[in-house]
Amino acid sequence: MRLETRDIGSRLARLVLAGLASVTPISSAVAQEQVTFIEVALDEETRRADEKLRRYLGSEAGLMFVSERPQEYGAVINRLANWDPERGDFLARVTPYAFVAAEMLGADLEIFASYVSRATGGTTYHSYFVVNRERFTDRPELANLVEYLRSLDAPATFIYHNKFSTSSYFLPSLFFRGHGIYNMPGSTEYHTAIHSTKLGNSSSNLVRSVALGEFDLAAVWDGTKTKFEVTDSLYDRYGSRVHFIQLPTNLPNDLLVGSASMDSASRARIREAIRGMGPEEIDEGDFSTWRDINSAADARQALADLRWLARERPAPVTVDVRTPAAGSVPEAYLEAARQAVRLSGTEFVNYDDDFHAHRDYVWTLELIHDGAIELTSRIIGSEIDDQRLQISFKDTEDLTRRIGTLLHSRMHRIRYVWPYRAEHPTVIRDVGFSIPPDASVKVKRISWQDAQRNLFLEDAEFDAQVGHSDFFRFELYPNFIPADDGAFGFDPMSNVSYRVILVRPEAERPLFRVLTVAFVVLLVLAAVAAFASVWRRRAAAAVSDPRLTPPGATG
Numbered sequence: 312m313r314l315e316t317r318d319i320g321s322r323l324a325r326l327v328l329a330g331l332a333s334v335t336p337i338s339s340a341v342a343q344e345q346v347t348f349i350e351v352a353l354d355e356e357t358r359r360a361d362e363k364l365r366r367y368l369g370s371e372a373g374l375m376f377v378s379e380r381p382q383e384y385g386a387v388i389n390r391l392a393n394w395d396p397e398r399g400d401f402l403a404r405v406t407p408y409a410f411v412a413a414e415m416l417g418a419d420l421e422i423f424a425s426y427v428s429r430a431t432g433g434t435t436y437h438s439y440f441v442v443n444r445e446r447f448t449d450r451p452e453l454a455n456l457v458e459y460l461r462s463l464d465a466p467a468t469f470i471y472h473n474k475f476s477t478s479s480y481f482l483p484s485l486f487f488r489g490h491g492i493y494n495m496p497g498s499t500e501y502h503t504a505i506h507s508t509k510l511g512n513s514s515s516n517l518v519r520s521v522a523l524g525e526f527d528l529a530a531v532w533d534g535t536k537t538k539f540e541v542t543d544s545l546y547d548r549y550g551s552r553v554h555f556i557q558l559p560t561n562l563p564n565d566l567l568v569g570s571a572s573m574d575s576a577s578r579a580r581i582r583e584a585i586r587g588m589g590p591e592e593i594d595e596g597d598f599s600t601w602r603d604i605n606s607a608a609d610a611r612q613a614l615a616d617l618r619w620l621a622r623e624r625p626a627p628v629t630v631d632v633r634t635p636a637a638g639s640v641p642e643a644y645l646e647a648a649r650q651a652v653r654l655s656g657t658e659f660v661n662y663d664d665d666f667h668a669h670r671d672y673v674w675t676l677e678l679i680h681d682g683a684i685e686l687t688s689r690i691i692g693s694e695i696d697d698q699r700l701q702i703s704f705k706d707t708e709d710l711t712r713r714i715g716t717l718l719h720s721r722m723h724r725i726r727y728v729w730p731y732r733a734e735h736p737t738v739i740r741d742v743g744f745s746i747p748p749d750a751s752v753k754v755k756r757i758s759w760q761d762a763q764r765n766l767f768l769e770d771a772e773f774d775a776q777v778g779h780s781d782f783f784r785f786e787l788y789p790n791f792i793p794a795d796d797g798a799f800g801f802d803p804m805s806n807v808s809y810r811v812i813l814v815r816p817e818a819e820r821p822l823f824r825v826l827t828v829a830f831v832v833l834l835v836l837a838a839v840a841a842f843a844s845v846w847r848r849r850a851a852a853a854v855s856d857p858r859l860t861p862p863g864a865t866g
Contacts, residue, residue, distance in 0.1 A: 345377045349390055349403035352381030354513060356596025361404055363593050371584035384409050384475035392416035400573040407563045407614065408477035411621045412731060415739055417783035419571040424585045424601040425564045425610040430533040434564050434602055434610035438478035439536050439555040441521045441529045450554055457490050466504040467527035470517050474731055474803060478532035479514055482558055484804045485620060493806040501761035507804045522549035534597045563613040567601060623739040625658035628725050629765050630672040640676045644684060647707040648674060651714035659718065668766035671725060688722060693753055693772060695723065695812055721815065728809040730802060736787040744815050746785055750777045752811055759806040
């Protein structure tokens with residue numbers, strides 16, 4: 312009996328210990344700081360899917376969430392880009408371009424997962440143009456769509472629901488620009504005009520409006536396309552009246568991301584919980600489940616492609632190299648400067664009089680003496696002072712190298728305002744120098760007529776100030792971009808851009824400071840030595856003739 316009692320006690324002890332062990336992770340989780348959950352507002356089905364994801368991670372990863380109301384794309388991007396680590400950690404369910412845009416603005420994020428879509432059966436999807444069937448005799452391809460838009464007497468109307476929508480706006484805008492199609496009042500010799508208009512807050516409204524003939528075209532994703540093809544009532548009324556034209560780019564599904572400052576233990580628990588998800592764990596709307604991003608190779612590749620497409624490409628800047636009218640410089644020196652432009656690997660290109668319509672920079676070379684020139688750099692149409700750079704060199708190869716170095720280290724640069732952020736005019740930083748807050752920059756509104764040929768109309772130059780500066784962006788103020796300027800308004804599909812001249816701060820080089828100090832010290836020492844020499848000569852003369860004794864001297 313004692314043995315049985317002892318066995319029972321031992322078993323009870325082991326059960327208690329096992330129970331404590333199982334409770335320990337939960338207790339640790341309760342002791343953790345709360346995690347903020349951020350989500351882009353889409354539709355009610357997505358909101359319910361996010362709620363299921365939070366409950367699952369709360370249970371399986373031991374997280375405590377502070378949930379916020381879903382926010383519009385731009386608001387979520389700003390939250391991620393400006394997140395203060397002092398506020399703790401966050402998880403966010405974001406659309407792909409919203410994620411890429413936040414990264415471009417400096418958000419430090421870790422990707423945990425991409426969801427598995429009911430519509431596509433995987434972690435990627437496509438974008439589709441939507442057109443009314445009455446506009447085409449046969450099912451159109453992309454080339455037919457371009458031909459149709461160019462054939463219209465009046466600009467076609469394109470509708471979208473948000474400028475940060477990857478499928479409904481970002482990808483179509485790239486396609487349009489690639490084919491010379493812009494949101495502008497009317498077509499020109501080089502460009503085709505469309506009129507883009509924001510309509511509602513969902514892609515379903517876009518399909519309905521195109522089907523009813525209210526607008527000419529829109530763009531949606533697989534989920535919306537599937538809804539109008541498989542739902543009988545939607546197909547009969549709307550889906551049967553439109554064509555869907557697939558764009559070729561593969562896009563990643565929405566992403567689950569977190570703050571990079573999250574501790575390693577929390578990150579490990581989140582990844583383990585995601586790996587343990589069943590194939591229908593969420594089972595809400597288009598969301599079947601979530602998949603660890605490290606095992607979703609197609610989503611990773613699609614995200615890498617999207618990052619590459621979204622990067623800000625500096626527009627070509629033309630440089631005309633010439634000699635002053637009153638002077639002469641060997642042609643070999645002018646050619647050396649042109650080669651420096653060509654080999655610089657920057658946005659600078661040599662001006663071609665037979666191709667380009669405008670010069671952005673004019674470089675004038677003047678001979679100082681053999682082995683030395685002065686390069687004067689002028690930005691055409693700007694009130695920025697000319698840059699005058701004196702260059703010593705051994706031969707033309709050396710001159711090319713030295714001009715190339717100055718181009719990277721001393722020249723002012725031209726950039727354009729990122730067109731997705733009208734409330735905070737932003738220049739995505741890709742230059743190796745900083746501009747301090749409150750510094751003034753020159754800005755000019757440009758209306759492109761033919762971007763490839765550098766043909767544009769320009770407004771008067773005006774001043775703006777740098778309100779914020781970091782490694783990723785320069786934010787300008789005041790808010791000089793009009794909020795609504797009709798069809799000719801400032802937006803990513805427009806032919807209107809804002810050119811900003813980034814003036815490189817003039818910092819005196821340390822060598823020059825050292826040489827200046829050394830020069831002053833040498834002058835002082837020389838003066839002291841001269842005075843001492845005069846004093847010694849007068850003292851020596853006084854020894855031989857007492858009448859020359861310096862005043863105050865004693866014998």
